[in-house]
Amino acid sequence: MKKIEGNLLAKGMKFYIVSSRFNEFLSNKLIDGAVDALTRHGAKDSDITLVKVPGAFEIPSAAAVAADSECDAVICLGVIIRGETPHFNIVAAECAKGIAQVSFRTKKPV
Numbered sequence: 001m002k003k004i005e006g007n008l009l010a011k012g013m014k015f016y017i018v019s020s021r022f023n024e025f026l027s028n029k030l031i032d033g034a035v036d037a038l039t040r041h042g043a044k045d046s047d048i049t050l051v052k053v054p055g056a057f058e059i060p061s062a063a064a065v066a067a068d069s070e071c072d073a074v075i076c077l078g079v080i081i082r083g084e085t086p087h088f089n090i091v092a093a094e095c096a097k098g099i100a101q102v103s104f105r106t107k108k109p110v
Contacts, residue, residue: 011042015049016066016074022055023079030077056080057091060098067106074102074110 017034019027031050038048049071053062056078066074076099082088103110 008041010038010047012047013043013072014047014070015043016051016063016069016071017048018051018053018059018062018066018074018076020054020056020059020078021052023081026079027077030079034075034077055091056095059095060102063099063110064102064105067102067108067110071108073108076110 015038017031019031021027035045035048039045049066051062051066053059059076059078063074063076076095078095080088080092080095099110
């Protein structure tokens with residue numbers, strides 16, 4: 001039986017973290033967790049690039065630019081809080097769809 005799975009080694013790899021500034025009080029904690037996980041698995045701080053965008057809706061565009069660069073993976077982080085309007089559903093769905101399209105197009109984990 002063939003088994004295909006990723007390993008938890010980030011040594012020698014380059015990463016982009018794309019995060020929204022909207023709800024930054026929460027997204028900053030997500031960034032801290034992502035950087036901690038990467039460095040615990042061997043990534044150097046110098047191999048991690050943080051890109052901040054205004055909101056979650058802009059994450060896919062920045063992720064596309066990042067994925068087209070010399071990186072091994074793009075980590076997308078944003079916080080969308082459900083309110084009384086359908087805004088949450090629209091932003092969350094379009095953000096997820098855009099991120100998936102970037103991953104499919106570039107064949108990189110996004």
